[in-house]
Amino acid sequence: MRRTIALVDDDRNILTSVSMTLEAEGYSVRTYSDGEEAYRGISQKPVDLAILDIKMPRMDGMELLQNLRKTSRLPVIFLTSKDDEIDEVLGLRLGADDYIKKPFSQRLLIERIRALLRRADSLDDPRARKRDAMLVRGDLVLDPERHMCTWKSQGVQLTVTEFLLLRALAQYPGHVKSRDQLMDAAYGEKIYVDDRTIDSHIKRLRRKFRDIDGDFSEIETLYGVGYRYQDN
Amino acid sequence: MRRTIALVDDDRNILTSVSMTLEAEGYSVRTYSDGEEAYRGISQKPVDLAILDIKMPRMDGMELLQNLRKTSRLPVIFLTSKDDEIDEVLGLRLGADDYIKKPFSQRLLIERIRALLRRADSLDDPRARKRDAMLVRGDLVLDPERHMCTWKSQGVQLTVTEFLLLRALAQYPGHVKSRDQLMDAAYGEKIYVDDRTIDSHIKRLRRKFRDIDGDFSEIETLYGVGYRYQDN
DNA sequence: AGTGAGGGGACGCAATCGCGGCATTTCAGT
DNA sequence: ACTGAAATGCCGCGATTGCGTCCCCTCACT
Numbered sequence: 001m002r003r004t005i006a007l008v009d010d011d012r013n014i015l016t017s018v019s020m021t022l023e024a025e026g027y028s029v030r031t032y033s034d035g036e037e038a039y040r041g042i043s044q045k046p047v048d049l050a051i052l053d054i055k056m057p058r059m060d061g062m063e064l065l066q067n068l069r070k071t072s073r074l075p076v077i078f079l080t081s082k083d084d085e086i087d088e089v090l091g092l093r094l095g096a097d098d099y100i101k102k103p104f105s106q107r108l109l110i111e112r113i114r115a116l117l118r119r120a121d122s123l124d125d126p127r128a129r130k131r132d133a134m135l136v137r138g139d140l141v142l143d144p145e146r147h148m149c150t151w152k153s154q155g156v157q158l159t160v161t162e163f164l165l166l167r168a169l170a171q172y173p174g175h176v177k178s179r180d181q182l183m184d185a186a187y188g189e190k191i192y193v194d195d196r197t198i199d200s201h202i203k204r205l206r207r208k209f210r211d212i213d214g215d216f217s218e219i220e221t222l223y224g225v226g227y228r229y230q231d232n
Numbered sequence: 233m234r235r236t237i238a239l240v241d242d243d244r245n246i247l248t249s250v251s252m253t254l255e256a257e258g259y260s261v262r263t264y265s266d267g268e269e270a271y272r273g274i275s276q277k278p279v280d281l282a283i284l285d286i287k288m289p290r291m292d293g294m295e296l297l298q299n300l301r302k303t304s305r306l307p308v309i310f311l312t313s314k315d316d317e318i319d320e321v322l323g324l325r326l327g328a329d330d331y332i333k334k335p336f337s338q339r340l341l342i343e344r345i346r347a348l349l350r351r352a353d354s355l356d357d358p359r360a361r362k363r364d365a366m367l368v369r370g371d372l373v374l375d376p377e378r379h380m381c382t383w384k385s386q387g388v389q390l391t392v393t394e395f396l397l398l399r400a401l402a403q404y405p406g407h408v409k410s411r412d413q414l415m416d417a418a419y420g421e422k423i424y425v426d427d428r429t430i431d432s433h434i435k436r437l438r439r440k441f442r443d444i445d446g447d448f449s450e451i452e453t454l455y456g457v458g459y460r461y462q463d464n
Numbered sequence: 465a466g467t468g469a470g471g472g473g474a475c476g477c478a479a480t481c482g483c484g485g486c487a488t489t490t491c492a493g494t
Numbered sequence: 495a496c497t498g499a500a501a502t503g504c505c506g507c508g509a510t511t512g513c514g515t516c517c518c519c520t521c522a523c524t
Binding site for chain 1: 343344346347350377378379380391392
């Protein structure tokens with residue numbers, strides 16, 4: 001099985017050169033240039049290993065790591081630009097599995113990756129599967145792996161945020177989710193967006209479903225509480 | 233419920249400008265210009281969140297944080313004047329929840345505050361589990377997680393306040409609850425409303441149940457005392 | 465019978481929500 | 495790099511809903 005690696009760095013040069021090396025080694029690579037983007041990408045479609053730069057715009061490596069670790073045991077390798085030992089130590093304390101100082105040889109990186117994947121294999125987190133498992137709720141089907149959504153066998157084209165929100169709702173049909181909880185699910189705990197923004201996405205979701213099925217009403221509003229995906 | 237924020241900085245300009253912003257956002261703000269003063273103030277009357285400058289006379293931010301953390305888990309945001317990364321990292325290690333570099337936009341600060349308060353809320357009380365537990369009393373079922381209420385298998389649509397009141401009553405069937413006690417259960421101990429307001433909610437509750445079951449009489453009035461959910 | 469508490473209708477205010485619209489950001493294709 | 499389209503976040507308005515209070519009448523208790 002072909003392994004997927006997330007590569008997160010704000011330096012475009014590193015992104016391209018490293019990803020070329022990794023791909024030559026037979027890995028498929030997904031690159032992100034900042035932490036927030038990476039968090040969403042990885043949440044949406046999991047990877048087997050992540051390589052993170054410590055310093056990045058919007059959400060730095062440590063923050064990203066903390067967020068990722070809340071839901072998975074994803075193996076992580078840190079990149080440190082300075083030989084700033086505090087960074088390294090802290091990174092490891094936070095749960096990184098390994099770190100590499102820049103500049104580094106591609107050869108070293110490959111070695112570390114292999115070692116880490118081997119170790120991860122033996123543990124093989126069962127929860128990792130759950131994240132990208134297909135979700136079927138009556139007429140609704142969500143396939144995170146393909147980022148596909150169907151309603152009564154018709155495809156519905158959802159954006160990333162919409163997909164994450166709908167999955168959070170449909171995961172526990174009948175359960176109320178507050179806007180804050182939905183925020184956590186779609187953005188991670190450290191990001192705050194306006195309450196109205198959640199409403200906006202719900203609005204867009206409802207519209208997309210209603211466009212193909214005028215009777216769609218599975219997403220309910222509970223006044224003063226939040227939203228709920230109808231139980232059936 | 234109005235949240236209180238402690239703002240600690242030795243720069244008067246920051247103190248005034250930031251506190252104006254926060255108050256405009258609906259928080260009540262207490263300002264301190266040095267760590268010692270802040271420590272005494274916060275110890276004496278707790279706050280929901282603290283924003284601390286790292287460098288201050290008498291007792292600096294880190295020291296203050298350590299002292300505060302001895303007794304509470306108060307969420308803390310650090311302000312750092314220099315992009316002195318060691319400061320940041322050390323702050324986090326000591327247990328700060330977040331940090332912001334000066335100069336910062338007011339918008340960013342608000343965003344962080346909200347994110348932090350949101351997280352603090354969910355961790356908050358140990359009663360959280362109990363709060364979400366399903367309550368079954370004969371023909372009555374209350375499921376907070378789904379925000380659903382059923383009477384003899386028929387759904388009853390309740391508002392948040394009604395739900396809280398009914399749960400408070402049904403939790404101990406046969407026990408009388410005074411209006412004050414019910415108030416505490418539904419609003420928290422700090423808010424006081426007219427006695428008759430409770431009556432109004434009870435009235436609405438009774439009506440909703442009577443609409444689907446003319447014989448409903450589980451909510452009893454104890455003249456001059458309070459209300460009681462019938463024991464059975 | 466008198467007194468005061470409670471039931472219930474009605475009303476106005478406040479909170480909440482849905483939605484259109486706008487500005488900015490992101491991303492893919494040239 | 496440039497550009498146009500898509501996505502995203504936010505704002506604000508109007509509409510809806512919930513809430514607190516008032517008032518009047520009834521009923522319970524003395």
